[in-house]
Amino acid sequence: MRISFLLHNAYHIGGTIRTTFTLAQVLAERHEVEIVSVFRHRDEPILGLPAGVTLRHLVDLRKDSPGYDGEHRDFSRPATVFPRGDGRWKQYSALTDARIGEHLAGVEADVLVATRPGLNVHLAKQARRGPVLVGQEHLVLAGHTFRLRREIRHQYALLDAVTTVTEADARAYRSRLKLPGVRIDAVPNSVPAPSVAPADPVAKIVVAAGRLTRVKRYDVLIDAFAEVTAARPDWKLRIYGTGDAVDDMKATLARRIKDRGLEENVFLMGWANPMEPEWAKGSIAAVTSLRESFGMTIVEAMRCGLPVVSTDCHGPREIIEDGVDGRLVPVDDVAAIARALLDLIEDDELRAKTARAALTASERFDPVRIAARHEEIWSDLVDRGASGRTHGGVGEAVHRTVGGAIDAVYELKRRAGVLVRRFR
Known part of the structure; x- marks a missing residue:
């Protein structure tokens, strides 16, 4: 073809x-x-x-x-x-x-x-x-x-x-x-198979990746990690990604990290390409988005052998089997995110078992x-x-004509709105 x-x-x-x-x-x-x-x-x-x-x-x-x-x-x-x-x-x-x-x-x-x-x-x-x-x-x-x-x-x-x-x-x-x-x-x-070896579940690092935008709710993740470090100060969180200059989310997140006293535990790593070696340095991945249509980073992390703690925001529920290869938690629930992370952090055997399940489950997303x-x-x-x-040809012609009419109505409404605002 x-x-x-x-x-x-x-x-x-x-x-x-x-x-x-x-x-x-x-x-x-x-x-x-x-x-x-x-x-x-x-x-x-x-x-x-x-x-x-x-x-x-x-x-x-x-x-x-x-x-x-x-x-x-x-x-x-x-x-x-x-x-x-x-x-x-x-x-x-x-x-x-x-x-x-x-x-x-x-x-x-x-x-x-x-x-x-x-x-x-x-x-x-x-x-x-x-x-x-x-x-x-x-x-x-x-x-x-x-x-x-x-x-x-x-x-x-x-x-x-x-x-x-x-x-x-x-x-x-x-x-x-x-x-x-x-x-x-x-x-x-x-998501293709990674070119690096699977992550070591012994690593005391949680990894998150994606654009630094409000929808990713990294502020919620930072707050949840403050609860994690209160119990396990030896663990670190690395957040990969960049944001728009107009909406300087990096500065906002940096202030939140400082306000929570997490400068030794939470790090804004910037953009990484490829991301695979960075996933492999961690042992758990975290996604705290308000919404994810799919969740590419979830699959990327799983393909590197990381179980993922994710908010249950549409797409992730078709990738993660809760309690088997990761955890699904309510959106914006700081306590639930912290609890799910600590469940994996405090149980080495569970973390290793979940990591193996994530690696196997992610094969269904192989490009072939x-x-x-x-x-x-x-x-x-x-x-x-x-x-x-x-x-048919006639039906399509009618369809396109009707479509043109709808477009014209939208344009008339737009212009009318402009005129109303202009003469207010």
Whole structure:
């Protein structure tokens, strides 16, 4: 098969980028695979180019590049195809609308895969008939704005398939959206086997990793670790990741560490790539997020032989078997997090047993297994033919016309709102 992925920015770093690169590399062993990045802001991808995969971009943001698009006349004009409800809308423009449309109209592929809601909408609106159209959901349907969910309900009806990263979210798509003729499947993200030896359960280190943002609730983890150190001052917590300059979470967390008197126990380690050697230095991993659509860091830690104490925030419950290969605790419950950590810290045999179970359980997320699941879905759709989707030519034309009308209504409402605010 010829498979083409459409990514927001393949040159950056993030869970969707990482899992797409991993999947593409495995698929490239048997198929012709390309990744098309809407944006390019640096010369080389931070994660490196997957072996056997072609990478190209649509909009060049490198100011020193001869192909720099930042001064294009359409770059400052707002996007009308990319939906406003998608949190990345402000980064898109009339230029991206046109470039993505040109790409989707001309790409030669058997399967086109988009990787976020806004790009899935592009796929539905602009892709030519012929290739199988697959929209991936790497977040959670319930976490999207009402406006975006409405757009999803309408536009995704023109896709052939939607894949989510959890079965819970697949059920939500089936029950709440009612997309007749659209195949909806849950396929988790994949994580390759680490290149380092499994962690030593004797290490007295708890490891956490992820962007320093409010949703990760590292403040809660620090508070919980204050309770841990009160009982076991010989244990350390290492937090890996960086935050945005606008919202200096690192400084906020550093102050909290100082206020709790934890400077000798809790450390902000900064960003690490690769992360595997850092996981392997610990013996327990901790995740205290308000929400996780999946939990890539959970699987990464488990693949390195660490049991994970995680808040029960959607995705983790489909990865961790509570009491077997990790612990699930209530969100924002400092005492429960501290208690779960201490249960593992104070019982060396339990910690070692749980670590072995985590290592074994995480094998189900191996890239070869996950790629095979995607191949099964896509091959079935390719064999049936893209025309096998329930929407005929006339029905599709009507659908697109109605979609255009809804877009126009949204735009009129927006302009009316602007006028009301202007004349108040």
